Amino acid sequence: MSALDLPGYTHVYSGKVRDLYAPVGADGEVVPDRLLLVASNRLSAYDWMMSPEIPDKGAVLTRLSLWWFDQLSDLVPNHVVSTDVPEAVGGRAVLVRKLEMLKVEAIARAYLTGGGLEEYREKGSVSGVVLPDGLVDGSKLPEPVFTPTTKAPVGEHDLPMSPAEVEAELGADVAAEVSRLTRAILARGNEIAAQRGILIADTKVEFGVSPDGSGGLVLADEVLTPDSSRFWPAELWEPGHPQPSYDKQFVRDWLTSTDSGWDRKAGGPPPELPAHVVEQTRAKYVEAYERLTGETF
């Protein structure tokens, strides 16, 4: 995947599905306090990059994230500066304030699944929080639990952080505030989403602080999107087994069906997605956006 050549910007970094650029001033110098976050149409599933891309995925998730930033503006300030971005990435990029990012992946869980369920099955707790007995895959937790991890280097896995490790990294006061805000963001997200037929099982947010040390925590990165969170269709929720993904289930079902001819355990890359799977997946992203925001994409 090659980065775009964006006039007035220089490519900084590419993640699996997003790219980061820095604006360049008229003098050719990088503008120090701004970044351009670009959401691609790339889709990752089963830790593989799918092909082809999903049309409009980047634009839908960008608009959804911007909507959530606005919904959450009473809880926490955010890094958004402008959506006045180069035409080549119009609608799927945001100009943001460049922050000093905290070295903690701020994850909160409202429903138990994935790595949190594994830890619960081993210890009866998750991230140091003792949970009730008898919870199963998909159980709703009494209240959202903060389950932070490290920000592992590219290609390595993020590792769970104990409360003590988070305090060592952030200090006790900032650690407590990150935990409080992350849980409040997920709780607010589910208050809104549940009314619209979507359950947000868990989410990862990122906080930063101003480089000059002024002000407090700023919500950065993306927020409450199907890429940073597990979205489940509420009407299919049934604890006791893995829940269907709101947005990725068509891809998963096709890849694990005989139609794809793919053997995930063999270790090779998945085949190209057929057009109908691409179209159905695009439709789910648009549906999630329109249900949550009440706006037409």
Ligand SMILES: Nc1ncnc(-c2cnn(Cc3cccc(F)c3)c2)c1Cl
């Ligand atoms: N406001 C900010 N200030 C400083 N750094 C960041 C920052 C760095 N990395 N990321 C994650 C990421 C976002 C998009 C595309 C990627 F490739 C990676 C976010 C932000 Cl959002």
